[in-house]
Amino acid sequence: MRETIISNVKRLVVKIGTSTVIKPDGEINAPFISQLAKTIVDLKKRNIETCIVCSGAVGAGKSQLKLARKPKRLPERQALAAVGQIYVMRAFAEIFKKQNLNVGQVLLTHEVLKDRVRYLNARFTMNSLFDYGCIPVINENDTVATEELKVGDNDTLAAYVTNLIEADLLILLSDIDGLMTGDPKKDRDAKLIAEVAEVTEEIFQLAGPTRSETGTGGLITKLQAARIVNQCGEAMIIANSNVPNVIEKIMNGETVGTFFCPRSKNLQSRKRWLAFNQSNKGAIVIDDGAVTALIKKNKSLLPSGIIKVEGVFADKDLVQIKSKNLDVIGRGICNYSSEQVEKIKGLQTKEIEKILGACPYDSVVHRDNLVLVEG
16 A cells, blocks of 8 residues: 555655754754755656645754753743744755755644634645745744644644645654554564554554653654544655655655555545534534434434534534534534524424524534544
8 A cells, every 4th residue: 555655646745853853962954954855856856746844943942042951831932933943944945945946934823724714725825835836844833822722743733734735645754763563662572563554542552752852742643643644535654764865765665664544535625624623612412323324324413313512602613523422423514503503402304493483404514514533
């Protein structure tokens, strides 16, 4: 599967972590970025568009301000990001220019990703950068994102960007070889897992905490990214950035790192946004019959299958769909407010007009505005 998918890649997202961008002495890792630029030139000759998700702003700011450790308070980290982001982007611009490549900075926030209009505008901007032959370099806008509204880490951001631009493959580069059967520091017999068919709870058990003082992600966040990307129908690879010409080797079909297999069916753009938008305003709990209708029969959610309403939401808000065991099985745009759903739950569609005075929609959540989610 790996060779077939990689041979057909037309759009690629490469995420490079802080430990890759920033050397131990705090300076920009210019040799790696230079090699990355040369690799992208070769990929362009193969008509492969490349987008970079780049960490390192806080780490670069820490180095420029000559701080011994990364501060814990959010405003101080944001100040470091403000200083470091300029330093990182200047390095990319100067190094890539030597290969006749232009870069475009795109700073995203959770607010942009959760709002449908701004989400689409970000995608249009990215596509325009590709049309101009530019290389988008993306980071979270750490200088303004509050703790509650942060995407969280750049592994997750890279997964969202992969969905945003509908890339075929996400490569997460870090200081690890990939997913191992055990902790190589403790288990001498630990071996690299070359391919993962599905990111199960057993796979998550193999992950440990981050080892990087400057970064924020660990294997857990990378596996979460794999689950997001794979469920949308794209592939992902975790590989070690210290492997010489690592991206070139991957794109030439060599077995480098851990390959995470995609689901066979690609989600449409709108359903990608629905599936992984975390700004749910409430939830609707449904019975077993409704669960079967949604999962097995590809039906819309009708009022008759609703047991309970959680939270307060308006019509056209995004809500979670839960089973009676409170497992999240889907997300969708609700046609009615929480107050209205409370009044019509358990009723037949033909009774909606009698209870509400009007029946603008037969379904509470239409199938076109609903997506099933896993994990």
